[in-house]
Amino acid sequence: MPKIKFPKNFLKISIAIIIPVLVIFASYFKAFETFELATLDLRFKLRPPQKITDKIIIIEIAEDTLNKIGQWPIDRQFHAALIDVLTACGVECVIFDILFSTKSNPNSDALFVESVKKSKKVYLPIALRLSEEKQKTIFPRATKIESEPMPELLDTARGIGHINAVTDIDGKRRRSSLFIDYKKDIIPHISFLALCDSLGVAVKDISVERGRYLQLKPDLRVPIDSYGRMLINYAGYWGQAFRHYSFIDILTSYRDLNMGKAPVVDLNELKGKICLVGLTAVATHDLNPIPLQERYPMVGLHANLLNTILVKSFIVRVGPVVNLLILFLLSALVVLAVSKLKPILEILAAFSIFFGFITVSFALFAFLNIWIDLFYPLLLVSGVYIFCTFQQYITEQNKRVMMQRDLDIAQKIQQSFLKQAPPEKEHLDIAVKMIAAKSVGGDLYDFVENEDKSFGLMVGDVSGKGVPAALFMAMTVSNFRFHSKTECDPLKVVTELNDQMSTEATSGLFVTLTYIVVDSKTTQLSVVDAGHLPIVYSGKDKETTLITATGGMALGVMDGIEFHKNRITVNPGDVFVLYSDGVTETRNMRKEEFGDTRLKEVVSKYKEKSAKEITDSIYDELMQFRKNAPQHDDITIMVLKIK
Numbered sequence: 208m209p210k211i212k213f214p215k216n217f218l219k220i221s222i223a224i225i226i227p228v229l230v231i232f233a234s235y236f237k238a239f240e241t242f243e244l245a246t247l248d249l250r251f252k253l254r255p256p257q258k259i260t261d262k263i264i265i266i267e268i269a270e271d272t273l274n275k276i277g278q279w280p281i282d283r284q285f286h287a288a289l290i291d292v293l294t295a296c297g298v299e300c301v302i303f304d305i306l307f308s309t310k311s312n313p314n315s316d317a318l319f320v321e322s323v324k325k326s327k328k329v330y331l332p333i334a335l336r337l338s339e340e341k342q343k344t345i346f347p348r349a350t351k352i353e354s355e356p357m358p359e360l361l362d363t364a365r366g367i368g369h370i371n372a373v374t375d376i377d378g379k380r381r382r383s384s385l386f387i388d389y390k391k392d393i394i395p396h397i398s399f400l401a402l403c404d405s406l407g408v409a410v411k412d413i414s415v416e417r418g419r420y421l422q423l424k425p426d427l428r429v430p431i432d433s434y435g436r437m438l439i440n441y442a443g444y445w446g447q448a449f450r451h452y453s454f455i456d457i458l459t460s461y462r463d464l465n466m467g468k469a470p471v472v473d474l475n476e477l478k479g480k481i482c483l484v485g486l487t488a489v490a491t492h493d494l495n496p497i498p499l500q501e502r503y504p505m506v507g508l509h510a511n512l513l514n515t516i517l518v519k520s521f522i523v524r525v526g527p528v529v530n531l532l533i534l535f536l537l538s539a540l541v542v543l544a545v546s547k548l549k550p551i552l553e554i555l556a557a558f559s560i561f562f563g564f565i566t567v568s569f570a571l572f573a574f575l576n577i578w579i580d581l582f583y584p585l586l587l588v589s590g591v592y593i594f595c596t597f598q599q600y601i602t603e604q605n606k607r608v609m610m611q612r613d614l615d616i617a618q619k620i621q622q623s624f625l626k627q628a629p630p631e632k633e634h635l636d637i638a639v640k641m642i643a644a645k646s647v648g649g650d651l652y653d654f655v656e657n658e659d660k661s662f663g664l665m666v667g668d669v670s671g672k673g674v675p676a677a678l679f680m681a682m683t684v685s686n687f688r689f690h691s692k693t694e695c696d697p698l699k700v701v702t703e704l705n706d707q708m709s710t711e712a713t714s715g716l717f718v719t720l721t722y723i724v725v726d727s728k729t730t731q732l733s734v735v736d737a738g739h740l741p742i743v744y745s746g747k748d749k750e751t752t753l754i755t756a757t758g759g760m761a762l763g764v765m766d767g768i769e770f771h772k773n774r775i776t777v778n779p780g781d782v783f784v785l786y787s788d789g790v791t792e793t794r795n796m797r798k799e800e801f802g803d804t805r806l807k808e809v810v811s812k813y814k815e816k817s818a819k820e821i822t823d824s825i826y827d828e829l830m831q832f833r834k835n836a837p838q839h840d841d842i843t844i845m846v847l848k849i850k
Contacts, residue, residue, distance in 0.1 A: 246581040248498040254573035283315040287322035297478040304485035308354040324363040332370040346435040349389040368397030382436040398509040438522040545595035636848040638818035648841035649676025660727035666785040667720035709766035717763040743784035789840035
């Protein structure tokens with residue numbers, strides 16, 4: 208069966224498709240609609256001041272009115288008086304956000320009915336019970352009238368409209384049903400009805416395109432959603448957007464004007480206005496949350512509904528197709544950023560996409576009243592970025608695991624080049640310890656059994672670290688063994704080794720090396736130094752010193768170099784310590800180096816012990832000095848003690 212080959216980045220591309228689909232699925236079922244609405248509220252609060260018509264005024268029944276007239280509900284003779292005053296002042300219409308469904312004082316009721324009849328400008332509300340079934344008609348369907356004006360008012364009011372509020376999932380009121388279907392009669396919203404009359408538009412002549420708009424005039428379309436609801440563009444906080452008048456101040460001003468006194472309110476300001484009358488007193492039932500604040504009188508909802516249409520400042524929520532395209536575009540941008548850019552640029556790109564989209568969404572809402580989903584795209588960007596980053600992290604981890612596996616194998620191969628245990632010699636005590644800074648290193652050592660019964664010890668250090676140094680180290684050890692097997696003189700071995708490496712090496716690396724040979728009688732030691740560190744020498748009856756051959760240069764730099772051999776007479780108890788620079792350059796947390804002086808002190812302290820004990824003691828002193836500081840170079844310690 209042929210093996211299926213997936214294109215490069217197939218997983219990322221798949222996720223770039225799957226995550227948007229899941230987010231769209233969540234959006235369709237409004238799984239996170241509360242969060243999306245919260246982002247909308249924030250946009251309401253942060254946008255600049257909105258356009259407001261001066262045609263709308265609000266007449267409040269607030270604490271001052273109740274303190275002077277009495278507790279709620281107030282006597283209807285006061286409502287009758289208000290209607291008379293407003294009619295006399297030449298207002299365009301009066302919209303009550305107050306239900307008058309039950310009878311009260313007969314005389315007051317009669318006065319109120321008479322005032323409504325004479326005015327011919329009063330709109331009264333009706334409250335409906337909406338069906339709980341899934342909406343199938345263009346507009347919401349009502350099953351019952353909860354409250355309607357007294358029968359005497361039904362024929363006397365200029366218009367009857369509903370005041371049913373639409374409450375979103377989070378309890379806030381952002382929309383209004385412009386029509387409600389009740390027993391095949393279409394009942395308009397009370398404020399919308401008054402506005403249509405003001406514009407000279409008959410409600411029955413309004414054309415409807417479901418899920419899009421209501422056509423009032425050729426130049427006036429009111430956007431609606433699939434449930435026939437209009438988004439209300441709240442113009443500002445309570446008391447800051449529209450002109451407000453006190454109910455009691457209107458009445459007393461009219462009385463004072465007739466008595467020749469200066470009125471509190473200039474009643475001429477009321478001429479031609481659409482007047483909204485409603486209860487606004489604190490702790491009353493008519494305060495509800497809106498996007499801008501938690502307690503907002505519902506008479507203000509009517510004012511904002513009217514203002515939204517009059518100034519044509521409609522909020523339009525883009526459809527699912529546009530949101531889908533946005534989601535896929537953002538997903539593609541994030542995947543591209545994560546897969547193509549370096550880590551720092553990747554993070555900057557992701558944050559730029561994240562905050563750039565926030566800026567665009569706020570700008571569209573603030574200046575064009577376009578509501579594009581914000582929470583779902585941000586959820587998508589975050590999800591895709593986290594996944595891609597996690598997937599990239601897993602990929603890198605897998606690469607590191609594979610690399611570490613290769614390094615472990617390389618370490619074993621490298622260790623196979625080095626003799627793990629020094630040979631046992633009758634008059635020589637030898638020990639060695641090598642600790643690489645990484646999995647593989649550039650330090651090297653070897654032991655040589657010469658044909659003339661002499662014995663050689665070599666310690667070297669390749670420039671650099673890691674895999675390149677390890678490969679160069681392997682080549683050096685191989686070449687050294689070849690030359691040391693055919694030649695007993697350490698000077699010739701080092702010279703021939705240098706000439707070969709200078710000719711063959713092309714990596715730019717080089718190696719420092721010290722090669723010592725103890726003669727067969729164990730009386731003399733020959734030292735050849737190729738740019739390596741000096742040997743720590745501690746004689747039995749002498750102080751510890753540093754010894755080296757003169758004129759050494761690193762191997763592999765250039766051929767034809769002249770090296771020198773130093774001969775030293777040895778005695779039983781003499782200790783020779785060969786080491787790499789990882790020993791003397793070991794650093795502690797204060798960046799201090801271990802140094803030659805400390806190394807000599809350690810050798811002097813433990814010179815009476817065996818070679819292995821001296822080796823372990825040096826390493827222990829190094830670790831105690833270094834403590835928590837990192838090891839930055841390979842460490843090699845070789846000890847030769849004359850028995």
